[in-house]
Amino acid sequence: MYIRRDIFQAIADPTRRAIITLIAFQTMTPNAIAEHFDITRQAVSKHLRILTECELVKQQSEGREIYYQLQINKMKEIDKWLDQFRKIWETRYSQLDTLLANIKDKKKK
Amino acid sequence: MYIRRDIFQAIADPTRRAIITLIAFQTMTPNAIAEHFDITRQAVSKHLRILTECELVKQQSEGREIYYQLQINKMKEIDKWLDQFRKIWETRYSQLDTLLANIKDKKKK
DNA sequence: TATATAAGCAACCACATGGTTTCGCAAAAT
DNA sequence: ATTTTGCGAAACCATGTGGTTGCTTATATA
Numbered sequence: 001m002y003i004r005r006d007i008f009q010a011i012a013d014p015t016r017r018a019i020i021t022l023i024a025f026q027t028m029t030p031n032a033i034a035e036h037f038d039i040t041r042q043a044v045s046k047h048l049r050i051l052t053e054c055e056l057v058k059q060q061s062e063g064r065e066i067y068y069q070l071q072i073n074k075m076k077e078i079d080k081w082l083d084q085f086r087k088i089w090e091t092r093y094s095q096l097d098t099l100l101a102n103i104k105d106k107k108k109k
Numbered sequence: 110m111y112i113r114r115d116i117f118q119a120i121a122d123p124t125r126r127a128i129i130t131l132i133a134f135q136t137m138t139p140n141a142i143a144e145h146f147d148i149t150r151q152a153v154s155k156h157l158r159i160l161t162e163c164e165l166v167k168q169q170s171e172g173r174e175i176y177y178q179l180q181i182n183k184m185k186e187i188d189k190w191l192d193q194f195r196k197i198w199e200t201r202y203s204q205l206d207t208l209l210a211n212i213k214d215k216k217k218k
Numbered sequence: 219t220a221t222a223t224a225a226g227c228a229a230c231c232a233c234a235t236g237g238t239t240t241c242g243c244a245a246a247a248t
Numbered sequence: 249a250t251t252t253t254g255c256g257a258a259a260c261c262a263t264g265t266g267g268t269t270g271c272t273t274a275t276a277t278a
Contacts, residue, residue: 012121013266017190024197030225043267045226064224064275072201075194078187081126085184088133092181122236140254152237154256173245173254 007077010054015039016047020056020070027060027067116186119163124148125156129165129179136169136176 011017019033030048034041048068051057056074060067120126128142139157143150157177160166165183169176 006123008123008126009121012118014115014117015266017117021193024194031223039266040268041225042227042269046266049226066225072194072198075191076198079191079195082184082188082191084130085133085181086188089181089185124236138254139256148236149238150255151239151257155236158256175255 005050005053007054007056007074008081010051010056011078013047016051019044019047019051023057023068023070024072027069029065029067033068114159114162116163116165116183117190119159119165120187122156125160128153128156128160132166132177132179133181136178138174138176142177 011020015037018037022028022033022036030041030044033048034044037044048057051068052059054074056071058069058071060069120129124146127146131137131142131145139150139153142157143153146153157166160177161168163183165180167178167180169178
């Protein structure tokens with residue numbers, strides 16, 4: 001067993017996914033984020049630490065407040081990983097298209 | 110705490126991601142899969158159980174062998190979740206395009 | 219200056235996770 | 249008929265995870 005702190009582990013937790021969605025459009029402070037959940041601010045802080053560690057989120061201090069911002073580019077890593085499968089499902093679809101075309105063709109004859 | 114057995118939790122583990130990639134193109138038996146890793150066949154079996162539970166994988170018995178097949182369509186759920194962010198990063202890119210266009214424009218003048 | 223507020227950190231806890239070994243069972247091979 | 253093989257299930261173990269409470273520090277505000 002080893003310490004994993006990658007983006008896939010980060011998005012595994014539903015609360016973390018909700019936080020990501022929440023701050024996707026505007027930066028937010030831990031307190032503001034915590035208001036949306038039934039967990040303590042400290043728990044939110046721990047989630048934000050994990051998100052920060054895998055660079056999904058960036059801090060921005062403003063006085064005693066810390067605004068957290070989603071690093072949307074990091075999300076593309078998931079998209080990139082999906083690419084290998086996207087190729088497959090597109091192929092399968094085109095095969096289905098061919099199959100359907102053949103059936104159509106046979107009916108005509 | 111509650112039991113999570115969703116696709117995001119399934120792909121959180123690196124070994125599980127490797128298994129998914131491995132069987133993406135051809136069905137494989139647990140033994141054949143286990144040969145690719147430094148873990149026991151039983152450990153692979155546990156991973157396959159998790160993948161089966163969230164319907165990422167389907168079994169296909171053939172005598173005493175069981176072939177595991179990736180349900181590629183299930184992978185689209187991740188793609189679907191990414192959609193909300195895809196919109197954002199495409200907007201940011203078009204904003205960047207506008208910015209670059211403006212700079213170009215100013216140079217001309 | 220004293221106090222309230224925002225946030226991180228540390229210690230703690232119950233339960234989840236990923237691995238192992240051992241076992242049992244059914245199918246194939248001898 | 250006996251042995252080998254392929255597999256899953258169960259019990260067990262160390263470590264990870266997600267939450268809590270309590271504390272400290274820094275900035276605002278009375």
